[in-house]
Amino acid sequence: MNVEIIELGDRKAEFVVSDVMPAFVNSIRRCMLAEVPTIAIDYVNIYDNTSVLFDEQLALRMGLVPLTTDLDSYILPSKCDCDGEGCPRCQVSLTLSAEGPKIVYSTELVSSDPLVVAAEVVPIIKLTDGQRISLEAIAKPGVGHDHAKWQAGIACGYKNVPQIKITDECDACNMCVDTCPRGVLVANGDLIKVINEPSCSLCKLCESVCELEGAIIVGTRPDSFIFTSESDGSMSIVELVMRSIDEVKNKAKVLDEYLSIVD
Numbered sequence: 001m002n003v004e005i006i007e008l009g010d011r012k013a014e015f016v017v018s019d020v021m022p023a024f025v026n027s028i029r030r031c032m033l034a035e036v037p038t039i040a041i042d043y044v045n046i047y048d049n050t051s052v053l054f055d056e057q058l059a060l061r062m063g064l065v066p067l068t069t070d071l072d073s074y075i076l077p078s079k080c081d082c083d084g085e086g087c088p089r090c091q092v093s094l095t096l097s098a099e100g101p102k103i104v105y106s107t108e109l110v111s112s113d114p115l116v117v118a119a120e121v122v123p124i125i126k127l128t129d130g131q132r133i134s135l136e137a138i139a140k141p142g143v144g145h146d147h148a149k150w151q152a153g154i155a156c157g158y159k160n161v162p163q164i165k166i167t168d169e170c171d172a173c174n175m176c177v178d179t180c181p182r183g184v185l186v187a188n189g190d191l192i193k194v195i196n197e198p199s200c201s202l203c204k205l206c207e208s209v210c211e212l213e214g215a216i217i218v219g220t221r222p223d224s225f226i227f228t229s230e231s232d233g234s235m236s237i238v239e240l241v242m243r244s245i246d247e248v249k250n251k252a253k254v255l256d257e258y259l260s261i262v263d
């Protein structure tokens, strides 16, 4: 397997994975979306709410605020010694008190753990003059498999690496150059040149506009994939990718153990 990084930021990564089966890259994608735990608000004690939102709506909005997640300090409630009762190893408390007129943002949540805070500035509610909210939110680790609020990976996907061939049949009429919406092709004298192959969306408009059969062939490399992924801010994209790969490894190990029992 080969990995080539195209773009790597704190929250976003794009890389090419080669010499692998589609099932392997898909398993990484699925683990990013559903298996890597993050911390999210799961329970809210509302002491005062004179805003326009019902308690349930307010709690729902709180749950969708991405929180920075320190997975070395917290474990899933289902795996905790407290049997899910709630303890400092499997939950964290955040409080929020505000009075209008103002817009209340997620960054006003006061956490009992400085490592678990709002990852994004999200507007929670608009309070008018005299309206108040006062609440305590209990955040717990969980997985996207159970609820989307625990999904660290957003916009995770992959496509086969495009492969565009210009054959000798081509008469350089330039129709494909003008049609391509991604600027993948350029006219170069009597030739058409492919300049930006990875950004091809495989729409095949160039093939359909071409009047000469077989002059341009758009295909893909079956064992190479361009993987794009983004984190919601609960952890860095590097941590998310590495933890997803660990999840795939653990699952493969468990499957291997089951199969050895069947043998």
Ligand SMILES: [Zn+2]
Residues within 6 Å of the ligand: 077, 080, 081, 082, 083, 084, 085, 086, 087, 088, 089, 090, 091
């Ligand atoms: Zn616990």
